[in-house]
Amino acid sequence: MKRRKKDPLGGDKEQAHQDPVSSQAQAEDGPSPGAAPEKVEQDDRYLRLRADFDNFRKRVLRERQETSRRAQDELLEELLPVLDHIELGLRAAADHDPDGTFLAGYRMLSDQFTCVLTKFGLEPVPATGMQDPNLHEAVSHVPSDEPGGTIIHEIRRGYKSGKRLLRAAQVVVASSNEDDQDVADDDRTDAPDATAEEDSEPQEQRGEPGKE
Incomplete structure (x- = not known):
């Protein structure tokens, strides 16, 4: 059997060469119960900074997506009158030349423009x-x-x-x-109220009884 080589400081070489991945995992999970107070404070500060940075990254990504969506909606709103005029022109072309090539070309233009707007969420x-x-x-x-x-x-x-x-x-x-x-x-x-008009007539126009 092979004997373990003792470390000059009194420990085994297997303990001296500890896996760095496991050490990092222990640091992320939190300080060990027997760690020094300074080490506990550093680990706690590291975990807080990491959580704050993760929240900041998510907030920036969410704001960027919201800004992009708002700009896209504003562009679509500006293009709605153009789409209305294309539809009006398509109706006019169908009324004047229903079997002509002009109507076919206009319909292709309308379909292509509508397809592009639909791709952007319209x-x-x-x-x-x-x-x-x-x-x-x-x-x-x-x-x-x-x-x-x-x-x-x-x-x-x-x-x-x-x-x-x-x-x-x-x-x-x-x-x-x-x-x-x-x-x-x-x-x-x-x-208008007919009764009110009759009541508003001058008294002398109605005729007084006994004077006829």
Whole structure:
């Protein structure tokens, strides 16, 4: 059997050459119970600085992502009028030359531009079903057989980016019975009162009894 070589200072060589990885793990886990007070304070300060730096790194990354998303949404908002004009031009081309090459080229341009905006997160707001005040702007109410609040027609398309609304959709909504009653009440209020007009006539125009 081979004997262990003793260290001149009285310890084994295996203990003298301790694994540095295990030493670092012990420092990260915390000071040992028998460590000196200065060593305990240094280890505690190291752990605090490491936690503060990790929180700082996460906060900077989150702020950078938020700034990038806000700049992207602002750019999409600026491009919405351009998209509206392209759609208007596409409708005009379809009315004047439905089978021409100009309409086909215009449609390719519209599809490509819409595809690019969609890649950056632009989504159209659905304009069907019931009106959602958070997504739709009712510009008028019309009588309809549909239930009150149902979207009848879309005037201007709305868009959103993720969960953020860039522009609400302008729609025409079916009026409910309560809306019709309010309109009728307003008409009666605005109409002149015939009884009041008769009472306001001069007394001499009515004729006094016994003088005829």
